[in-house]
Amino acid sequence: MKLLRAALLISFSFAAVAHADTKEIWKSKCKSCHGETGKADTKTGKKEKVADMTVAAWKTEWTDDKMKKIILDGSKDNKKMKPFKDKLSAEEVDGLISMIKAFEP
Ligand code: HEC
Numbered sequence: 001m002k003l004l005r006a007a008l009l010i011s012f013s014f015a016a017v018a019h020a021d022t023k024e025i026w027k028s029k030c031k032s033c034h035g036e037t038g039k040a041d042t043k044t045g046k047k048e049k050v051a052d053m054t055v056a057a058w059k060t061e062w063t064d065d066k067m068k069k070i071i072l073d074g075s076k077d078n079k080k081m082k083p084f085k086d087k088l089s090a091e092e093v094d095g096l097i098s099m100i101k102a103f104e105p
Helices: 002-034 043-047 056-061 064-073 090-101
Strands: none
Touching: 002 043, 002 090, 064 090
């Protein structure tokens, strides 16, 4: 029982670290266009008409797979959305996707 508790505690602290990392990545690599909370309420976000990631219609349209593809390969329609496949690991991309899905309106 004690061991189990210790194991749980350790895995929780790992999860916390992973979460903090994802936030840092978002802040340094994504926030300038997509905004702190995904609303694209930034200068570049407005100029490039970046979509608000918090609205229901957006969440329905953008499945995990579609998000993964555009994050890895970039957008053909708007070069501002660059490919991140050389800059982020698979885990980091998954973390970002979970974070985006948790954005609230
Ligand atoms: C320099 C500005 C810029 C940065 C930085 C940026 N994006 Fe984007 N992003 C865009 C633009 C512009 C689009 C819309 C592309 C289009 O119209 O095809 C977009 C589209 C997307 C989409 C598809 C959904 C949509 O509304 O079109 C996802 C998911 C996404 N970005 C995630 C990210 C993530 C994650 C990061 C950081 C790792 C990031 N972006 C960094 C500008 C940016």
